[in-house]
Amino acid sequence: MLLNVRNVEKSYPTADGPQPVLRGVSFGLEAGRTLALTGESGSGKSTLLHLIAGLDAADAGTIEITGKDVSQMDEAGRAALRRDAVGLIFQQFNLIPSLSVGDNLSFHARLAGRDPGDVAALAGRLGLAEHMSRYPEQLSGGQQQRVAIGRTLLARPKLILADEPTGNLDEATGDTMMGLMRDLARESGAGLLMVTHSERLAAMLDARLHLHLGQVA
Numbered sequence: 001m002l003l004n005v006r007n008v009e010k011s012y013p014t015a016d017g018p019q020p021v022l023r024g025v026s027f028g029l030e031a032g033r034t035l036a037l038t039g040e041s042g043s044g045k046s047t048l049l050h051l052i053a054g055l056d057a058a059d060a061g062t063i064e065i066t067g068k069d070v071s072q073m074d075e076a077g078r079a080a081l082r083r084d085a086v087g088l089i090f091q092q093f094n095l096i097p098s099l100s101v102g103d104n105l106s107f108h109a110r111l112a113g114r115d116p117g118d119v120a121a122l123a124g125r126l127g128l129a130e131h132m133s134r135y136p137e138q139l140s141g142g143q144q145q146r147v148a149i150g151r152t153l154l155a156r157p158k159l160i161l162a163d164e165p166t167g168n169l170d171e172a173t174g175d176t177m178m179g180l181m182r183d184l185a186r187e188s189g190a191g192l193l194m195v196t197h198s199e200r201l202a203a204m205l206d207a208r209l210h211l212h213l214g215q216v217a
């Protein structure tokens with residue numbers, strides 16, 4: 001199992017005491033499969049993604065990625081996991097302003113010690129071929145989002161975690177990008193876990209995990 005989440009609990013401290021957000025969440029994701037994470041606003045989707053990415057720690061339960069328990073790792077271990085096995089596509093693109101689009105695309109792959117491969121071919125599929133020598137500030141929000149998607153895919157992570165990755169794109173471009181992400185994840189044998197509010201996009205993936213009040217519904 002690529003990702004194995006068991007009985008994960010998480011509360012946030014509030015003035016009224018700990019506020020439970022995840023109340024015993026369990027699910028698995030096999031390599032090469034795609035899973036949509038849905039649920040109403042505040043149901044804990046982003047929190048769950050952050051815990052899986054090792055950006056925050058669960059209060060209870062286990063999260064195993066390729067058999068390694070993220071919650072048992074120290075910060076250095078989690079950083080290594082994020083670099084080597086996990087690809088994050090979040091709403092903040094975190095592109096590097098001083099690097100061109102082409103260099104932004106290949107940077108993470110090189111950082112992870114991987115040959116980025118055919119950057120130009122992927123840029124073409126992402127509709128970025130004409131923008132390769134531009135800088136992030138010279139791109140629209142949707143174009144920046146496509147660079148962020150491409151950059152993650154080129155590093156060929158085993159597990160791709162995406163939080164509304166097509167949220168800034170118009171419907172047609174969003175569908176195309178979603179299809180591309182799904183196909184590239186399948187081609188490389190990666191697992192894809194994607195948060196979305198869109199029923200249409202959720203239906204494009206293999207399966208769905210619906211959160212309701214911090215539990216799998």
Ligand SMILES: Nc1ncnc2c1ncn2[C@@H]1O[C@H](COP(=O)(O)OP(=O)(O)OP(=O)(O)O)[C@@H](O)[C@H]1O
Binds near residue numbers: 012
């Ligand atoms: N750092 C934090 N401190 C305190 N409470 C938080 C924190 N982060 C999230 N929460 C609360 O936890 C709950 C779940 O938030 P989360 O962002 O995981 O929901 P979500 O399902 O991703 O929502 P949305 O669809 O609106 O993005 C919310 O009630 C939110 O207010």
